[in-house]
Amino acid sequence: MTRRDLLRVIGLSAGGAAMYQAMSSLGLAAESPYKGTPKLQGAPHGASVLILGAGLAGMVAAYELRQAGYRVQLLEYNPRPGGRNWTLRGGDTYTEMGGYTQHCRFDRGLYFNPGPWRIPYHHRGLLDYCKKLGVPLEPFVQINHNAYLHGAKAFGGKPQRYRAINADYRGHVAELLAKATQQGKLDAQVSKDDQAQLLESLRGWGALDDKYAYAKGPDVSNRRGYDKPPGGGLSARPIDSQPLQLHDVLDSRLWRSLTEGEIYEFQTTLFQPVGGMGRIGEAFGRELKGLIHYNAKVTAIQQDERGVTASYVDARHPGAVRQARADWCICTIPLSILSQIPINVGAPMAAAIGAVPYAATVKVGLQFKRRFWEEDEDIYGGLTATDLPINTISYPSNDFNSRGKGVLLGAYIWGLDAYEFTAMSPDERIRRAVEYGSQIHPQYKTEFDNGVAVAWHRSPFTMGCFASWSEALRAKHYDNLCQIDRRIALAGEHVSYLPAWQEGAVTSALDAVERLHQRVMAGVAG
Template sequence: MTRDRQPVTRRGFLRGLAALGGAGAVYHGLTTLGLLAIPPAYAGIPAYAPDIGKGRSVAILGAGMAGLTAALLLARAGFTVKVIEANRHIGGRSLTVRPGDEYAEVGREAMVCRFDQGLYLNAGPGRIPHHHTAVLEYCRELGVAMEPYIFASRANLMQSDKAFGGHPVQLRRIKHELRGQLSEMLAKVPDPAALDGSLTADDRSAFLEMLRQFGDLQRGRNGALVYNGSGRAGYTIAPGAGRNPGMLYPEIDLKTLLDSDFWKNGLFNDMVDFWQTSLLQPVGGMDMIVKGLLRAKIPGGRTVRDLVVTESPVGEVTNTGSGVQVVHAKGPETFDFCISTMAPSLLAKTKNNFTPAYTDALKRIQDAAAFKLGWQASRRFWEEDDQIYGGISWTDHPITQMWYPSNEFFSKTGVLTGAYNNGATAEMFGRLTHEQRVQLALEGGEKLHPGFASWVYRDRALSIAWHNMPHFAGGWQNNPPEADPEAYFRLTMPEGNLMLAGDFLSYWWGWKEGAIRSADLAVEAVVSRVSQGG
């Protein structure tokens, strides 16, 4: 057997999936091959005996999703709970900015939202995948209404200075041209059985028919399957009534598609496990989940909001012989247990008596810079001019992405996320003044939508660099389970009577799902200690 006819191994298949669709594609590939079990659905919001925590106290450091979730569960189980939040804002990175709201990065003037009434920007998280069942279960119980969040529309745009003269191109055109070109190449393989070693003649026929439909191929004069363009990719002149069949976009050759680098930047993102074409979002803003948690009832005729102390940064966390002492801006207090949802790097900077191994593990978890910028538009030009209703456009300009609202279609105005990026690009934006950020984002907007600058209110733009925000270390922590498994494993264990919770302590890092599930585990650890007489 020659090298060209070697069968594709499982390892090779999965490597190919990784190159094409990233980790999400590999996950589904593993599941399909029976090498990975499908994770079970969320078993439901934990419920403990209502008096199991009677006479025991817990400090929770941070009033984000993990902290508020843990507070609700512990209070329902009879614990005395205090949530200590460094900022005035409650909700952590679930920051929804509305008219009149303000926030400030360290050392900068406050940003004040001047949007029209009823508009808002989700400055932090903005979407929920369908399989984030813990988040959705809490939303169901708390009465948080949901609506679709459109992640990808075929009308969204891709733009690169390397291709098409820098002009934006519809996502549908790039996707379906690539499908067609690749399908024609596969159809020319003389013996598809060489790919697997198990295709019969009937299988070969079915395989070719599948390719014909997958790539919208046509039969050539010699019977070969060829790609000659497709209505799936769109039209330069749209079909109409009467004798107007429309005119297809001209075919794009494979080399042009490869040279564009679109396949490196956003083209396959909707294949990733947590970025489906349609996701979910709370009606009225992401902070509706936080508001639902704050108004949740707990014993004594109170709500979770009654447990939260704000504007009280923590300076010391010390394990004692029987509990944990927490020193914060409102004074020192001692608790039986403490759950910290602070970023590990920030917890490591507090005065503490942690073991060297634990402190080292905290310091080894890396923080990710993240940046967002929001615009209010004077008109919904993306709908009126480009027939874009939701989704994200991608560009190799530093803004990286532009999000279109998935609600209030046909209304007069709306809010765009005009930039969203992380890493070195976010750090660069973070060093700029707000005015410089706005100018750079205008340039990126013009690349996707020529005329952009005349359709957005420059003086109402909002920008936020999460790594510059007080008492935050960044937008999230960079993949702690896989980047540093030794440190991650150490942090999943208690340090004295201190436990951690937060999305960083999960395989859903950067997502609300990880925050909630980690809070469940931290509460379970506290309850287990109490049940065992600890």
């Protein structure tokens, strides 16, 4: 019996609090709300579930319900599984709302993830399905000390290495606090013993010298980098670099990007599937082969006392309306689209479906003739942050140190800039991404090859990137969205506290199928 099995037994027999206590004593406390896949069983003979959407939520639901003994069918708008779990490769075609069609011309082996692109170490549901489906993972590099922080007005627009700003900000903070401590200015708050430990810790943490100054020298260069780093032989003596002054660091406002790798979802270790995020959706699609009806655009969802009927048309050639029916329905259609489809649910769920706006984001993938970021600038993976509209440049976390072409994430655009870019043609978005990016990498102008640009508000299968919950909206509508409405349960990242994350889709689906199964079994028992 594994520890997880043991916990499940405790949970089943004594309830959640007992299980939590047991987890605590086993040292697993509070690490994840994910308790393993639910291992449902005993579905009534012939019981059926109709699942709308073959994204991760829909496919997780199908995987578990099928295992529990339900007859399962899925309707999917796209000609492929995965939904936003999606990788564009050479030869792929994508038509957005408004009619623009893009033909991806990347070289073989290169790719771009328009949607999710990283998996945090604590997204255990998604990681478990990767293991079950045999999807190999590799590390995704988020923080790269040698990538850039860039402000159009900071340091004359010259990008700064992350390591330099990071070391200098920390060093000056440590120096200021150490000096305030020495001058007795913390006496009211911090005991003398603690002050001594604080001083010792600040010296190492901030790379301060014997006098608690953050000043040019080997220890500081060993954080921020050297003017000439150490090497071998006769001419290899290192030359120290000169730290920036506190005023210049503060004034640059580049410190705004120093916390990115500290945030729970972006801490190491992050992963990406080998070959593109879409490998997960593709693997689920193979697993559920025969159960997914592709190119099915749902036009109405109607439940009655005995079951649920979805009307749909062929997404490519809308014509005859067809129908699919089952005893129960799990609907994973994004609210942006579901709110436009007739569905007979009660007032609370209906209000919730209509209430949540979707975020607009734009991502641009750019293929270059060579990996100049590695060859010229020693940047291997990671992100450059900028206050230009492109916001982010992300360097590939795979095929490091290889020859030949490479594909960058050339823009990851949010907010008002995203609306502006959404209004442009794909070619214009790409042109702008290259133009802005060349302020950081002058090589862009000669090395650019081709690109693709996905504006999520023009995606016909989501009409937005992810559910943009506010605190107020969540307080009012979230539980109503989660509650099963007679025979219909919703799932997807929009039914989670993890908007935009695949783990939100996975865990919301697991939560929904567990509750649905309970309801079915209760009905059978009753």
